[in-house]
Structure formats: structure tokens, C-alpha cells
Amino acid sequence: MNPPPLLVTCGLPYTNGPCHLGHLRTYVPADAYVRYMRRAGEEVVFVCGSDNHGTPIVVSAEEAGVSPRALSERYHTHFDETFKRMEVIFDRFGMTDDPATHHRTKEIVSRLTKNGYIYKQIVHQAYCTKCKRFLPDRYVEGVCPHCGTPARGDECDQGCGRHLEPGEIKDPVCKVCGTKAEFRDQEHYFFKLSEFKEFLLTYLETLRGTSNARNYAIGWIKDELHDWCITRTLEWGVKFPGRDDLVVYVWVDAPIGYIAFTEEWAKKAGKDWKRYWCNENRVTHFIGGDIIYHHSIFWPALLQAAGYGVPHAIVASGMVKVDDHKFSKSRGYVVWTNDDYLDKGLPADYLRYYLLAYTSHTKELNFSWKVFSERINNEVVNIFGNFVYRTLFFAHKEFNGVPSCPVDPAITAEIEKSLETVDGYMREYEFKGAVDAIMALAAFGNTYIQTQGPWKLIKTDREASAQVVRNCIQIAHAVTLLIQPVMPAKAQECWAMLGYTDSVADHPLGDATRPVPETSINAPSPLFAKMDDDQVKELDALLQKRVAQANKKMETIPMVTFEEFQKLDIRTGKVLSAEPVPKSNKLLKLQVDIGGEIRQIVAGMQQFYKPEELAGRDVVVVTNLAPAKIFGVESNGMILAAGDSASLLVPLRPVEPGSRIR
RNA sequence: AGCGAGGUAGGGUAGUCAGGAUAUCCCGACGGGCUCAUAACCCGUAGAUCGAUGGUUCAAAUCCAUCCCUCGCUACCA
Numbered sequence: 232m233n234p235p236p237l238l239v240t241c242g243l244p245y246t247n248g249p250c251h252l253g254h255l256r257t258y259v260p261a262d263a264y265v266r267y268m269r270r271a272g273e274e275v276v277f278v279c280g281s282d283n284h285g286t287p288i289v290v291s292a293e294e295a296g297v298s299p300r301a302l303s304e305r306y307h308t309h310f311d312e313t314f315k316r317m318e319v320i321f322d323r324f325g326m327t328d329d330p331a332t333h334h335r336t337k338e339i340v341s342r343l344t345k346n347g348y349i350y351k352q353i354v355h356q357a358y359c360t361k362c363k364r365f366l367p368d369r370y371v372e373g374v375c376p377h378c379g380t381p382a383r384g385d386e387c388d389q390g391c392g393r394h395l396e397p398g399e400i401k402d403p404v405c406k407v408c409g410t411k412a413e414f415r416d417q418e419h420y421f422f423k424l425s426e427f428k429e430f431l432l433t434y435l436e437t438l439r440g441t442s443n444a445r446n447y448a449i450g451w452i453k454d455e456l457h458d459w460c461i462t463r464t465l466e467w468g469v470k471f472p473g474r475d476d477l478v479v480y481v482w483v484d485a486p487i488g489y490i491a492f493t494e495e496w497a498k499k500a501g502k503d504w505k506r507y508w509c510n511e512n513r514v515t516h517f518i519g520g521d522i523i524y525h526h527s528i529f530w531p532a533l534l535q536a537a538g539y540g541v542p543h544a545i546v547a548s549g550m551v552k553v554d555d556h557k558f559s560k561s562r563g564y565v566v567w568t569n570d571d572y573l574d575k576g577l578p579a580d581y582l583r584y585y586l587l588a589y590t591s592h593t594k595e596l597n598f599s600w601k602v603f604s605e606r607i608n609n610e611v612v613n614i615f616g617n618f619v620y621r622t623l624f625f626a627h628k629e630f631n632g633v634p635s636c637p638v639d640p641a642i643t644a645e646i647e648k649s650l651e652t653v654d655g656y657m658r659e660y661e662f663k664g665a666v667d668a669i670m671a672l673a674a675f676g677n678t679y680i681q682t683q684g685p686w687k688l689i690k691t692d693r694e695a696s697a698q699v700v701r702n703c704i705q706i707a708h709a710v711t712l713l714i715q716p717v718m719p720a721k722a723q724e725c726w727a728m729l730g731y732t733d734s735v736a737d738h739p740l741g742d743a744t745r746p747v748p749e750t751s752i753n754a755p756s757p758l759f760a761k762m763d764d765d766q767v768k769e770l771d772a773l774l775q776k777r778v779a780q781a782n783k784k785m786e787t788i789p790m791v792t793f794e795e796f797q798k799l800d801i802r803t804g805k806v807l808s809a810e811p812v813p814k815s816n817k818l819l820k821l822q823v824d825i826g827g828e829i830r831q832i833v834a835g836m837q838q839f840y841k842p843e844e845l846a847g848r849d850v851v852v853v854t855n856l857a858p859a860k861i862f863g864v865e866s867n868g869m870i871l872a873a874g875d876s877a878s879l880l881v882p883l884r885p886v887e888p889g890s891r892i893r
Numbered sequence: 894a895g896c897g898a899g900g901u902a903g904g905g906u907a908g909u910c911a912g913g914a915u916a917u918c919c920c921g922a923c924g925g926g927c928u929c930a931u932a933a934c935c936c937g938u939a940g941a942u943c944g945a946u947g948g949u950u951c952a953a954a955u956c957c958a959u960c961c962c963u964c965g966c967u968a969c970c971a
Contacts, residue, residue: 242971253971287969406968447897447966454896519971520898520964548971549898550964560969590905593898595964602904602920609920612931621930628929663906667919674919677933686929757931 236274238507239265240489242518242526243282243327246306247291250313252566252598253519253551253558259586260548260662261517262319266716267657267665270740276507278492279314280325280332281307284468285481286370290407299467303328313568317579318719323496327484331491336469336484340461342537344472348423349461354398355414356464359405365464366405366412373400420471421458427532428456434531439544441660443520443593448527459529486530489516490539512540520547520593546660549590552597554774563781566598566774575770580718581607581762587717588666600771604762611718615673615710616759622680622703623728623755629689632751633704633730634697642702643744645675646709650743653713669713676706704729709743711735721758728755800855801871801892802826803882809842812864820864821845825854826889833866840879851880851892 241261244254258279265277283303292302303326311324325331343349357366357373403412435449461480462471468478490508497504507514518526523545531541553564566572572582585603588610589596626633649672656664680703688696708729715722715735726735730750804823812818812833819842821832832852851871871880882890 244971248969251971255971257971443898443965450896451966517971521966521970523897524966550971552964557964558970562969565969588905595899597904599904605904605921608931613933617930617932621933625929667906670919674933678935680929681927681934684929689929759931761931 235511235513236276236507237268237513237515238493239268239275239277239515239517240492241279241321242516242522243280243485243488244306244310245282245285245287246303246310247288248560249306250310250568251560252553252568254310255317255319255568255582255586256551256596257517257519257548258314258319259317259583260592260660261546262317263583263587263662263716264517264546264657264660266719266736267740270712270716270736270738271654271657272739276493276496277321278323278325278489278496279321280323280327280488280492281310282481282485282488283307283326283328284478284484286463286465289465289467290370300328313573316573317568318583322500323492325488325492325495327488327491329491329495331495332484332488333469335491335494336479336487337472339487339490339533339537339539340479340483341472343422343533346536346538348426348536349420350423351418352421352460353416354419354460356398356417356419357400357403357405357412358415359408359410359412361408361410362405365415365417366403370406371400371403371412372406373403417464419460419477420462422461422533422536424459424529424532425456427535428452430535431456431528431532434535434541435527438527438531438542440515440546441593444518444523444527444545444547447523451524451528456528482525482529483533486526486533489514508539510540513543514540515544515546516542517546517548520549523547546592548592549594549596552595554599554778555597561781563774563778565777571770571773577762578720580721581611584611584666584717587662588670590663592660592662600767600774604767607759608761610670612759612761614670614677615714616757618673618676618680618703619707619710619725619728620755620757622676622700622707623752625685626700626704627752627754629685630697630700633747633749634701635749636694636698636701638705638746639698639702642679642705646672646706646744649709649713650740654740666717669710669717672706672713673710676703676710679703679706704747708747712738712740712743725758728753728758799853802852802854803886803888803890803892804830804850804852804854805888806845806848806850809840809845811842818864819845821870823850823852823868823870824888825852825868826887828889830854830867831865832868832870833864834870834872836870836872848879849882849886849888851882 239261241258244250262277265275269275281303283299288299288302292299295302297305307326314321314324340349357371358364359366398414403414404410405412431452432449435445435452438445438448459480461483462474462477463480464476465478468481469484471477471479490504493507494504496502497507516526526542526547527545534541551558553566556562556564558564573579581603585606586596588606649668652668653665656662656668680699683699685696685699685703688699707725711722711725711729712735719736722735729747730752802825804825807822807824807829809819809821812820819834819836819840821834823830823832830852853869853871854867856867856869
């Protein structure tokens with residue numbers, strides 16, 4: 232029996248911002264993989280779509296003054312067009328807000344309910360009376376119920392790292408307006424994820440793809456697995472079946488989008504989508520390393536619970552850094568696909584090559600214009616481009632085409648060896664290894680033509696010279712076929728220069744060893760343009776300018792009104808005692824007299840002051856700062872200090888503790 | 894804090910599971926040769942306390958222990 236067909240998906244871009252280099256780190260390798268597997272004879276379907284739901288989109292849409300749907304459509308079109316410009320070609324690029332995803336999500340959730348994996352529970356959910364809405368996930372901040380450190384709505388991000396279910400967080404505050412939120416009882420639905428521990432452990436052992444996806448998930452599951460609340464109180468999203476007031480959590484309908492997009496494609500193509508998703512399958516998810524949890528834990532459990540087939544492979548890419556800085560839109564360390572790259576007239580193929588050849592797929596990629604241009608010029612232009620050009624130039628000049636003689640078996644063997652090497656790497660998702668092997672074949676060609684010197688041979692032995700040229704053309708032909716998944720447009724150009732009139736994409740990789748027909752060859756033109764230093768400087772300057780502007784913007788703190796300033800109660804205080812907070816290396820616990828009242832305040836100044844030198848000092852304290860638990864210790868105020876070394880602000884002349892600062 | 898992934902010349906890597914002698918290869922830098930070509934290729938040079946410390950061993954990048962740093966989970970996110 233034939234293996235099931237390959238279905239490849241990419242993590243869904245979220246429709247609240249434009250496409251950047253980080254996205255491409257996942258999409259370009261996925262596209263190259265799909266192109267390669269197709270040419271290796273596999274039946275492959277490649278689907279993706281935009282992720283439209285969730286609170287961040289609602290908030291962004293409000294800010295932009297449009298509906299969430301309109302905002303989603305705007306970015307959806309943007310991604311669709313940008314991917315096409317980058318030659319990332321999906322069979323279907325859908326939207327999770329389209330009917331197919333709504334329909335499939337409801338069907339799956341109903342199945343989960345029917346199969347007994349969903350239960351109802353009342354949760355106390357944070358509600359902002361000012362914004363008049365429930366505050367999901369990242370829109371609420373407060374204190375972790377487990378360890379007492381400040382935490383976000385869905386996760387104790389600074390403390391114990393535990394996932395928090397809605398309603399668990401203590402002392403919630405609305406992140407949008409800063410108002411103290413109140414808890415309101417709300418009925419929610421939970422998915423029994425905890426029941427899938429054993430299943431997942433067995434499943435993950437056989438999961439294919441990159442090891443980071445597997446190891447990360449296994450480590451997580453061995454620890455503990457909580458049930459997941461899969462509903463949110465929101466208008467925008469897929470309605471939970473039978474409840475008009477609840478939508479499903481975006482991480483439910485987003486991956487279900489993969490199925491829905493397959494359905495949409497299948498309907499149009501007259502195929503059966505069930506072949507791809509039910510029973511044995513070869514679903515391969517290309518994702519960014521930041522969403523491994525959802526894809527290798529939550530998603531397989533959900534599919535299993537609903538009676539679908541589970542994913543065959545998860546390929547998780549490493550993150551992107553820019554100029555050795557963490558990727559950050561707000562700090563300016565970002566490369567926008569359109570504005571910074573394509574609109575500057577740079578070929579998509581260069582960036583595709585760079586992304587695939589830079590480093591192993593799972594490792595961090597550090598982008599810089601300098602390295603980018605270096606690698607393009609030295610590898611793509613000088614090694615590959617030059618080899619093809621010098622070969623065809625000479626063939627045209629001296630033989631007016633492909634010389635008529637058989638290809639040397641040693642050359643065919645060398646090509647076969649490359650085919651095998653590349654194939655091994657591609658099937659292990661080692662794209663760098665594959666690209667290196669292709670370039671090694673081009674380098675072999677250069678060495679071969681150099682050592683044989685057909686330009687010398689032709690003076691004494693025309694036949695021998697013809698043989699060398701014949702062999703070189705065969706190598707160029709093989710390299711072109713192999714590089715096509717990486718650089719589709721350039722490969723096609725090169726293909727035409729070799730005298731072909733059809734599409735290189737229609738040729739199986741095995742054709743690499745098939746002799747090139749003895750056609751005439753036109754005068755070749757250089758395939759690639761080098762990136763010159765001025766251009767590189769200009770591109771780099773643009774990036775540096777953006778970083779500088781972002782820094783400036785971050786330094787600019789908005790004005791406050793006098794009334795807002797008046798809200799702060801700043802007083803002098805006298806430190807009565809100080810002691811280190813256990814287990815912390817920076818924190819001191821202080822007892823401060825602020826005039827008739829002793830306050831406990833935690834301050835991060837252990838590395839600057841010894842506890843005994845603080846006792847008895849006059850200090851300046853913000854007394855009406857909201858209380859917080861830091862390392863499990865309650866802190867009721869803030870000691871004011873200046874600069875990185877925490878130089879304490881002190882009254883110049885003696886004052887009574889509790890004197891108001893104005 | 895925890896859990897994952899990492900740390901090998903300026904950049905990128907191989908080697909680590911199965912310990913073995915001058916630590917691999919590619920790019921870059923420098924010098925020379927050659928020249929059909931947008932130049933490649935050849936020869937040579939410099940550049941690495943293999944994250945740190947301790948241990949096991951005749952022998953450690955590799956095994957063990959402890960620690961440090963970076964990244965992810967953890968605004969903005971693939």
C-alpha cells in the first residue's frame with residue numbers, strides 16, 4: 232500500500248502586524264521542503280492561513296477604529312501577497328474566520344463533548360468595570376497564587392512559570408486601563424488534557440520532525456499536565472456550540488484551521504480531505520520554536536480526543552536575531568519583508584538562500600546585512616553563478632552549444648553522490664546541510680573546469696575540450712535542478728540558459744543525471760547581480776536609524792498632568808531595620824517608619840548596600856504604591872533611588888518621618 | 894525558580910551517544926601563483942586556553958560533578 236500523501240502546514244501568521252524576517256524563517260524552509268518533496272515524486276499538499284481571532288486583534292482593531300474582521304482581512308491580504316512575492320506558494324491560504332474553520336471547530340468541539348472530554352466549571356474571572364469586559368489571558372496582571380510573584384493572566388511569567396487558568400490569578404488589574412479588576416463568576420468549559428499524559432508520552436516517542444519539538448514536549452509532560460480552559464468571554468471568535476456568550480480559545484480554532492484549509496483546498500481540487508487528516512497520515516507542521524507547546528501537546532491531544540489522526544511530524548525553527556539583538560519590533564531590531572527587502576529591489580531568491588543556508592534549522596539565526604551580502608556574493612554569485620556563466624560562455628563561444636559526446640561516468644557518479652547527500656539532509660529537515668551539498672557540487676564543477684582547463688585544451692585537442700565542457704554543462708544542469716526548491720526563479724532562468732524551453736519545476740530530481748540534449752546555447756548573461764558595498768551600507772543605515780528612533784521613542788516618557796502627579800504619595804521615612812530576603816540575591820526586606828506607621832518594603836539593593844548601613848537612614852518612599860508580593864514577601868511601597876547603582880535619595884536637612892514630598 | 898535548546902578561531906559548522914595522537918570543513922583576513930569567467934582554482938600564513946572549574950583515565954571537546962552565560966517557554970513572536 233502506498234504511504235498516505237504528505238500534508239505540510241505552516242504556523243498561522245497572526246493578523247495584527249506585517250510580515251517580517253521571523254515569519255520567513257519558518258515559511259521559506261517549509262516551501263523549499265514542499266518543492267523538494269514534490270520533485271522527489273511525493274504527492275504534497277501545502278496549506279496555511281491567517282489566524283484572526285483572540286483579544287489582541289480586538290484591541291488592535293479598536294485602536295485602528297475598524298472591525299476585527301476588516302483588520303484581519305487587511306493583514307490577510309498583506310501576508311498572502313508577501314508570501315507570493317517570496318515565492319512561498321500555498322495550495323490554500325485561508326482565514327480562520329472563514330466559515331470552514333468555524334464549521335470544523337464546532338464539529339470538533341461537539342465531538343470532544345460527546346466523547347466526554349469537556350466539562351463545565353465556574354471560574355472567577357477578572358472583569359474590568361471601566362473597559363466593561365472580561366479580561367482574558369494577557370490583559371490582566373496580578374499576583375501568582377502559587378509563588379506570590381507578579382504574574383500575567385495566563386502564566387506566572389516572573390515566578391514559578393506555571394500556567395494559570397482563568398480566575399486563578401490574585402489581585403487582578405486591567406492591563407489596558409490600569410483599573411483594579413473585580414472577579415465575576417463565569418461558566419467556562421475545560422478540556423481534559425490531563426487524561427492524555429500517557430498517550431502523549433507514547434505518541435511523542437514516535438513523532439518525527441526536529442528534536443527540539445519532541446524533547447521540549449516530553450520534558451513538559453513528565454512534569455504536570457493541567458486541563459485547559461478552552462472558552463473565553465469575547466464577541467470575536469468561533470462561538471462555543473450552544474453558547475452565544477462564549478467563544479473558543481484561539482489555540483483551539485487556530486490549528487483546526489489547518490484542517491479547514493485542507494477542506495477548502497480539497498473541495499476546489501475535487502479531493503477527499505479525510506485522506507489527509509483521518510487515521511494514518513503524514514501531516515507535517517512547520518512552526519516557530521515559540522509555539523511548540525501548542526503543537527506537540529495540546530493539538531495532538533485534541534485530535535486524539537476528537538478521533539482524528541495525529542500529526543506525523545513537527546518541524547520547529549529557531550528564532551531570528553537582528554545584529555545580535557533579540558528580535559524586537561519596539562526596539563527597532565526587525566527586518567520587514569516588504570519595506571526593508573523586496574521593495575528595495577532585492578531578489579526573493581537571495582533571502583531564501585540565506586535563510587536556508589545560514590545555519591541549522593533549529594538554531595538561532597543572527598541576521599546582519601554584512602553577512603547577508605558576503606554570503607550572497609561569495610557563495611551564490613561567485614561560486615554558483617560564476618560556474619554556470621563561465622561554462623556556458625565557453626560552450627557558446629567555442630562550440631555554439633552542448634558538444635555532442637557522452638557524459639563522463641565519473642561526473643555522473645559525482646552528481647549521483649550529491650543527489651543522495653542532499654536527499655538525506657532534506658528528509659531530516661537539515662536544510663543547511665542540503666544547500667551546502669548543492670553548493671559543494673557547484674564548487675566541484677569549478678575545481679573540475681579549472682584543473683581541466685578546456686580553454687587550454689582547445690588549442691591542442693578540441694575533442695578533449697569538448698568533453699570537459701560537456702561534463703561541466705551536465706554539472707550545471709544538475710545544480711540547477713537541485714537548487715530549484717531553494718531559488719525557484721533563478722533556477723528557472725538558469726534552466727532557460729541551458730537551452731530548455733519548459734519549466735524546471737516539472738522535472739524530477741532524478742533528471743540530474745539525464746544527459747542534457749545537444750542543443751545550441753545562446754550567449755549567456757550573468758545570472759546574479761552582486762550586492763555592492765554602497766547598497767549594503769544603505770540597507771544597514773536604515774536598520775540603524777530605526778533602532779536609534781526606537782531608542783529615542785522609548786526614552787520619551789509621556790507627560791503627566793498635575794492631577795496625575797498628585798496621585799503619588801511620596802514621603803520621607805526612616806529605615807528601622809533591614810535584612811536579606813531568603814533565596815534572593817538582590818532583595819532586601821526593610822521596615823520603614825513613614826510617620827506613625829511601620830511599612831514593610833522590599834527593595835532590590837542588596838548588591839549595593841549592607842543591611843546594617845541602611846538601618847537608621849532617612850529615605851524617600853512612595854507610600855501609596857499598590858502592594859506586591861516579591862519572592863513571597865509582601866512589599867508596601869517603594870524606596871526611591873537613582874541610577875544603576877541605586878544611589879539613595881535622602882533629605883538634605885533632617886525632617887520628621889512621614890513628611891510629604893511636594 | 895523550573896523545564897527545554899545551546900556555548901568549538903571574526904561568522905557558520907563537524908566531531909560528543911561508542912574517550913586516542915598536530916580538533917574538521919565552509920566563508921572571511923593576509924601573502925603568493927594562475928587567469929576562460931561577475932572570477933574561480935591552487936599553494937601558503939595568521940587566528941580556538943573546545944563556556945568555567947574540579948574529577949575519572951596512560952589519554953577528555955568527548956565520560957562524571959558543580960557552576961557561568963545565551964536563547965525559548967515569557968510585551969511586541971515565526
